[in-house]
Structure formats: C-alpha cells, structure tokens
Amino acid sequence: xAGGAIRLERVEKTYGGAGGVQAIAPLxxxxxxxxxxxxxxxxxxxxxxxxxxxxxxxAPTRGTISIGSTPVDGPVPDIGIVFQRDLLLExxxxxxxVMLPAEIKRQAGLETRAGELLKELDVAGFAGAYxxxxxxxxxxxxxxxxxxxxxxxxxxxxxxxxxxxxxxRDQMNVLLQRLQTTQQVxxxxxxxxxxxxIFCADRVLVMSGRPGAxxxxxxxxxxxxxxxxxxxxxxxxxxxxxxxxxxxKAGVLVG
Amino acid sequence: MKAKNFLAGMMxxxxxxxxxxxxxxxxxxxxxxxxxxxxxxxxxxxxxxxxWSYLLSQLAITVMAAGLGLIMSVALGLVAGAAIAGSRLVxxxxxxxxxxxxxxxxxxxxxxxxxxxxxxxxSEMFFVVAFTFFPVIVNTVTGLKSADPExxxxxxxxxxxxxQVLHKIxxxxxxxxxxxxxxxxxxxxxxxxxxxxxxxxxxxLGHLLIRAVGDTDTSLAFAxxxxxxxxxxxxxxxxxxxxxxxxxxxxSQRETLMLRDATT
Numbered sequence: 001x002a003g004g005a006i007r008l009e010r011v012e013k014t015y016g017g018a019g020g021v022q023a024i025a026p027l028x029x030x031x032x033x034x035x036x037x038x039x040x041x042x043x044x045x046x047x048x049x050x051x052x053x054x055x056x057x058x059a060p061t062r063g064t065i066s067i068g069s070t071p072v073d074g075p076v077p078d079i080g081i082v083f084q085r086d087l088l089l090e091x092x093x094x095x096x097x098v099m100l101p102a103e104i105k106r107q108a109g110l111e112t113r114a115g116e117l118l119k120e121l122d123v124a125g126f127a128g129a130y131x132x133x134x135x136x137x138x139x140x141x142x143x144x145x146x147x148x149x150x151x152x153x154x155x156x157x158x159x160x161x162x163x164x165x166x167x168x169r170d171q172m173n174v175l176l177q178r179l180q181t182t183q184q185v186x187x188x189x190x191x192x193x194x195x196x197x198i199f200c201a202d203r204v205l206v207m208s209g210r211p212g213a214x215x216x217x218x219x220x221x222x223x224x225x226x227x228x229x230x231x232x233x234x235x236x237x238x239x240x241x242x243x244x245x246x247x248x249k250a251g252v253l254v255g
Numbered sequence: 256m257k258a259k260n261f262l263a264g265m266m267x268x269x270x271x272x273x274x275x276x277x278x279x280x281x282x283x284x285x286x287x288x289x290x291x292x293x294x295x296x297x298x299x300x301x302x303x304x305x306x307w308s309y310l311l312s313q314l315a316i317t318v319m320a321a322g323l324g325l326i327m328s329v330a331l332g333l334v335a336g337a338a339i340a341g342s343r344l345v346x347x348x349x350x351x352x353x354x355x356x357x358x359x360x361x362x363x364x365x366x367x368x369x370x371x372x373x374x375x376x377x378s379e380m381f382f383v384v385a386f387t388f389f390p391v392i393v394n395t396v397t398g399l400k401s402a403d404p405e406x407x408x409x410x411x412x413x414x415x416x417x418x419q420v421l422h423k424i425x426x427x428x429x430x431x432x433x434x435x436x437x438x439x440x441x442x443x444x445x446x447x448x449x450x451x452x453x454x455x456x457x458x459x460l461g462h463l464l465i466r467a468v469g470d471t472d473t474s475l476a477f478a479x480x481x482x483x484x485x486x487x488x489x490x491x492x493x494x495x496x497x498x499x500x501x502x503x504x505x506x507s508q509r510e511t512l513m514l515r516d517a518t519t
Contacts, residue, residue: 055412077414087406091427091504104413104423130504 004033004068004153004186006054011063013049022211023049026063029205029214033068033153036180036187038197038204040243042252046212047190051156054188055079067154076154077105080147080185084159086139088131088146094118095127098146110149117145120182121175137168141175148183155185162192170228173199181224194243195231204239206246215246294474302478310482316459318486320376321448324383328440332388333433336395337421346396357389362450369455379451379459386447387440394436398429431505434498441494445487 006029013024023046031037039047052058054065056076065072080101088097095114102110118124121141123134131139140160147155157176161169177200180187191197197204198220206216218239222230230236247253276296282288283295290298303310335353338345365382372378402425410424452461460479467475499508 057408057412075412075414079412081409081412083405083409085405087403087409089406089424089427091430091502100410100423101413104410104415104419132504132506132509 006031007066009064011060014061025211025213033186034184036201038189038201039207040191040197041207042209045207045209048158051158078152079154080152082143082147082157082160084162086143088139090131093128094142098149101150117148121145136164155187157189159190176200177226194240198239206243208250291471291473294477298474299477302474313460313463314482317448320379321383321444324380325444328384328387329391329437332391332395336392340396340399361386365450365454375456378455379448382451383444383447387443390439391436394432398432399425402428431502438494441490
C-alpha cells in the first residue's frame, strides 16, 4: 500500500520538561511502505513511546515524523494498533469488537471484510461469542482482526504476544507473518523476544536502554512464507547472536 | 430438572414462612389478643380479600408517585453523573452540594415538600427524587470514571470523538454500576413515596396506613403493609430481570449460570 512509508527525523522525546526524563534520544529512521519492521530492546527503552509518537497519540519534544508525505500532528486514523492486552470490549460479541473501528470511523459495508478476517485468523466460528468465552490466543486474534478491519496502511503491534504461552506465541508468529503477506500492510512490531523480532520481520531495529537510541539495523534475508524451522538455521542464529551481543555490551543481558 | 430445582429451592422459605404464620395465628388466638392490638394472619387475609379493589387503587397511587419520581431520579442521576464524570469543574462545583444534600435526613425535611410543592402527587414525586437520586449519581460517576485507560487510548487512536468515547466505551462500561445504583433507587422509591404520603397526601398506601392506624383499624394497616411488601419484592424482581436483560455479558450473570449448571 502506498502512503505507508514512515520517516522519523531527529525525533526526541523528553517527559517532564527541561531536566526531565529523556525517553528517546535524537533518532532518525525510515521504513518503506509494505515493509515489516521489528523493534527489539530492553524494558523501558522507549519502544512504546516511539509507537505513541508515530501514531500521533503523543507529540515529540523535537524532530518530525511523517507518514507518506503527511507530517504527523494528531492521531493518525490510518493505523491499526494491537496492544499487549487485547482490550476487547467485554459487552460486545467478537463480531461487534471487530466492527468497532468501522463504527468510529463511520465506514459502512465492512461486515464482509470482518468475516473474512475472522476466517483468516481461524476464529470465524466465534463471531457471535463474547470475549470471556475465548482463550488468550483467540482474543488476541480478534484484536488483530479489529486492527486490520479498515485496511490501515500501518499495523502497529506493541508486544502483542507477551502474555501468551510459548506454543500459542509461536503459532501467532506464523499467523502474523502470513498476514503480512496477504494484507500487504506496513508492520511495526515491538517485542522483547529476539527470535520473534527476527522471525516476523524484514528488518530488525535494535534499541538501547533509556534514552532509546537505535544500536543496529539488521536486514532479515529469509524468504516468505517462513516456517518455524527457519529459526534453527545458522543464518537465523547468527542474527540472534548479533542482537544479543548488543544487549550484552550495553549490560542489559549478562550471559 | 430446572422446575424440580426451583421447587426444592422454594421449599425451605415456604416451610419457614408457614411455620411463622401458624405460630403467630396460634399465639394471637390462644391468648385472645384483641384485633386492634395485633390481628392474626387470617384477619389480615380477610381484610385483604374484602378490601381488595380499594387496596389496589391506593397502591396504584403510590406506584404512580414512586414510578414518576424514579424516572425523574434516574434521568437526573444519569445527566448529572455524566456531567460530573466529564468535567472536573462541574465535579468540584456540584459534588459538595450533592454530599450535603444527601447528608440531610430526608424524613425530617418531608414537611417542607408540602410547603414547596403543595398537597398531592407533585410533592410525593419530588420527595421520591430526593430520596433516590444519590445512589444513581454516585454509581454513574464511578462507572463512567472506571473505564480502562488503554481502551480509551485505543479508541482515541481510532479517531473517536468525545461523544463516541462516551457512547462506545464509557457508558457500556458503566452500565453494571449504573444498574446497581438504579436497583438501590428502585428499592428506596416506594419507601420514599409512602413517607411522602404520610406527610403530604390524602391518597395512596401511606395515607391509608396513617388513617387506618388513626381509626385503630389495625387489620387494614397490616393489609396495607402486606400489599406494599409484595409490591416491593415484585419491583425488585423486575429490576433484576431488566438488569439480566441489559447485561448478558457481565460476570455476575455468568456466575449465576455456572452455579446453576453446577447444581443440576
């Protein structure tokens, strides 16, 4: 999709005015439309702040952000966000939850797409169920369908799978990777998991601890669709080692 | 299965009730207590049967006052609650007044309503409002303020307007709490109406009760209390039924389902 390219120029964020906490050090990065990018870094490195800035939910202290050719200066409606918690509305059915963005953006005729997304995410049989009747993995699938409903140019995922068990998480990685191909959406995935960051992306940005800065920008060469077995290849392990060494050097990981 | 469970559940309260009534009947008849002091259950039943239509017509007046007052109270509570939850300024200006208004013993100021609104339905109705608005407002405010901050952030990111945030997130999220407030108001409204009738009316069950006591027609007074209690229970049941209809997704409804499943 055109318009999905993101450009950050010397973006900086400090909370609490001068002398406050610097969450993000001056940072410049560019993402191509349709690209799948992962950001991996330690807790509190400003990953989520970065996402809020790009989504226009928060303003940078300095620097500019643009999506396509439009500068970001308020909430960007053309973005689908998946949060760590699924944030499903308990009083709505699965279908009602998926349709929420269409109601808010007043877009009609998206019922068919909602049904197709639920099918692609393997939860089509639960359209009429309430969220409490679903497992954690299923709930997060519904949250992803909701984020994709209005065909956003960008899909942001903020540690979306960190509350899931390891097996479910692997399954979700495969699913996300498949969606990136079928939905052709620019994806920004924020994660703590090195393996997940590599598996789900064309490019991994490694972030340092506070204030957040980009330590490395790594291309991931594997063909799509990928299988989980790709994680056992020497190339994959080499990328993982390269990321880990950054964290060891920064003192985040001691091993 | 369900009907059988229902009967089994009803058996003990029925047995206990029947035993209590029999004891009351036996004591009153056995000791020859005069009817004007304490009527036996059979006397009360006789009065209810004999004055059935009169009691119902008086009940209708009380129900009318309670109902109208309740509707006004809920409307007032929702609007004021939304205003308080939505604006810090309104909260600061209005909340102290509400707290003070609630602290005033309502029964004490009931005669003032007679002065302000005159004799009859109007007075009663406003007294019911005074008696019931507080739990509705408090629960509305609490409910509206307890929306998940991340859910609010999420719909803001979708580009939701303030009205949409209220309509799509805050209000449905507040509904269980609002229902709890309304249920409290429902249980208070008939009491408010009767007190209003004690003071400022020449009709309704409250007035009937005062007159019956004045005439030492204790049987009639007991009949009025009985009719009033049955009405209160039915009203409460109705409120619960509506709540179940409005909140099918709520954990409180789920739990009853599970418990019911567990006992079958």
